[in-house]
Amino acid sequence: MTVQISFTLNGRPTSVDVEPATLVAELLREQLHLTGTHIGCDTSQCGACVVHLNGLPVKSCTLLAPALDGATLLTIEGLTGAPGSNQMHPMQEAFREHHGLQCGFCTPGMLMTAVALATEKPDLTEADVRHGLEGNICRCTGYQNIVISVMAGAAAMHAAKGE
């Protein structure tokens, strides 16, 4: 038995039939072929699967797909710079500039959390960023360049908005 759900995915109206027990991470990866959202654990600890649900960061491995009905979902594939441009988002640029990634596996989830943190609080301190990244594990970088990237990315986001 499947249920039909309709939601906005990365700005586009989307309708799919899903098994009720399907997790959002599985839906994205297996049915919608958006493999940028990664699955790194089975206990909602690692944060590689973070996406934005109605503008807020959530771990898509613990959310059932039927809960998406009527919602707005943003995944790493939808994260871009200025609308209509080919540019990356300022947070993506900051991660590239400050070497905020190594193997790249945790990176999509890290970026989605980072954008949410920066959106929520305009003047992030180092302590804010470290605390805010508590739910995202990176094994490669030792976090130092991620923290620097998030702070730089947040500054760039707010500069772009003229704040």
Add this chain to the structure above:
Amino acid sequence: MGNVIGIGAAPKRKEDQRFLTGRGNYVSDIKRSGMAAGVFVRSPHGHAVLRGIDKSAALASPGVIAVLTGDDVADDGLGSLPCGWGITDAKGVPMKEPPFPMLAQDKVRFVGDMVAFVIAETPEQANAAADLLKVDYEVLPSVVGVLEAIRPDAPQLFDDVPKNICCDWELGDKAAVESAFKKAAHVARLSLVNNRLIGNPMEPRAAIAEYEPGTDRYTLWTTSQFPHVVRFLMGALVLNIPQHKLRVVAPDVGGGFGVKQFHYGEEAVITWAAKRVRRPVKWVASRSEGYVSDRHGRDHVTEAELALDETGKFLAFRVKTLANMGGYLSTFGPNIPTNLYGPLLSGVYTTPAIYCNVKVVFTNTVPVDAYRGAGRPEATFVLERIVDVAASEMGIDRVEIRRRNMIPKEAYPYQTPVLVQYDSGDPMGCLDGALVAADVKNFGVRKAASASNGKFRGLGYSTYVEACGLAPSRFAGRLGARGGLYESATVRVHPTGQVTVMIGTHNHGQGHETTFAQIVSDKLGVAFENVDIVFGDTDRVQFGMGTYGSRSLVVGGAALSKATDKVIVKGKKIAAHLLEVSEADIQFEAGKFSVAGTDRIKTFEEIAGAAYVPHNYPLEVLEPGLEEQAYYDPVNFTYPGGCHIAEVEVDPETGTVTLVNYTAVDDVGTVINPMIVEGQLHGGIVQGVGQALFENAVYDEGSGQLLSGSLMDYCMPRADHLPMMKVATHSTLCTHTPMGVKGCGEVGTIGSPAAVINAVVDALSHLGVTHVDMPATPNRIWRLLQNASLPVAAE
């Protein structure tokens, strides 16, 4: 025209765009037409006789395609998983080497040992069927600790391995050490545990196998650090597949740290299964599955003794270690606590006599193999801890005792008493740099400030050396390696002057696509963006040994450098022909071939074009084309080293240790890309800090259950556990690698555990604490404080 980017520059990474936009291509992202799903049924018991498996209910479950067990493996006459390194005891007797079947046959020997492989249309159906498999186990007592495993009455894993000892290995001059101990003014003694770790790359292991009946070819996509080695071991030794019929691909791999450098049974089972069911089959591990199947690291119990004269000079060092191998011998397993451990007990010191005895022991735990640093962090930890113990007991300052025993810069090359010869280094220079960078002279002020808040502050040093760039084949062969450890690279220059490099190392976060492109850009004068680096595919790359042991730049980069030199030699021949001069008159610099002393030039692009348009070529002496390959086998290991200083604050109320400052000055030889080196140092340090403060794989003795079996039970370092670290390089050049490089991937993990624990002990020394085993968790510290010579009041 783009930019030539040379050695020492820090361009942004070529690989980043795809990772940042969610367009990486990891194994779990790959789909094949007609793909089925596989799940492994794993032993829930640490030790049990496998009396029988009833497949009937599982086979009748919806969507099930096949259920394969050890009997099927035996019926097909397949081999056992090979160990790549054979060690011998002091008398030359080879290690005990029991078979490691790809699916268990007579017994299971650890929780997670593979019992069956269930293939179905979907992962859900495969999981449902796996639950229906009836496995008849006769449960036996498990033994998980090395001290327990060597007792005469311990459960025996293998009938022909008495006391579970795989090998009783030794290194060094035992008599000379004993004689030195008799003359010693002081002997420092220390017993310690080097805790078992789980690698936890963020991408769980995964594999997809496909068989094409039309060509009799197999393809395996796997999360591997060395696809060619998997192809060789699996094809030639396990499945009997001719090498040219087997393609192994490791695409984007989400972290390795050693955990993905072994040939795993899952890879062999899934490749074999794909042919049996004539369908592509995919398996993706869950994190919890990884905890009981990814190879673990470390797990030593050690007793060490350091003999000193009255001035604090080291006379001799004696170490006895019990090293846990787990239930079977993994690919490099027995090599790690022996050949990669014993020789590093010399450290950066002039200790004249060293003796090391290692009993390599089987237990009912996940097999142990190389994890970031592999043997060298264990050696550094023992040595740097006992140096502190000796300093404390003899009343000598910890920096001073190190200075008195350090190998001076001018004494290099330095032959140690335990096999290895360090070619270059400057431990004193690293120490001096670190003392300044860590602002050690004002530590007292900071300690007093902590004390006024009721906290204990401590400072810890670790001055270390490692052996990298695995390895000289001749040396490795003498030590029992069953393969060579060279590297290969092919430089293919296209007719337009762009370059594709095919290299036998692997990139899983280290930034090789960038670093290697810099080398080519620098040497050939080709724009950085016009160089592509290909790796991880046995159909595209001729051969290679992969990435581990900080060998990629050291060995792979050297092969690349050699191949690039050959391209220049060939280019000169073409230029000489085009410019109608003798080859000896052609110079190559900054992307231009010129006639010496004239302004007559041919650009690299012109030469590349001419190589593929050989009109009027003297074909009898000059072949068309511009592609060169080189193999490089190093003459020695490289020896990065350095000094790490950790500063911690301990809260006596809770036992919590907070890392407040961390400083590292490392000698990694030539730095190709300082941004990437710094990133490697950061990550490495935090993996060592993780071992020192948080991480521990804990087994239940008797049942063999892994108690820390998920990310909820195994504490990984998170962003808010850490301060901003200060890292710097103080490089001496390697004297035998083409570019002077030494390697940087593991230095952080090798230097940091001792620095952190030395700092914790320093913080608590006023309470009579002389040692703390890792990880220094709040619970462990709090209990220690309850037993310490209180009062707990700050000094």
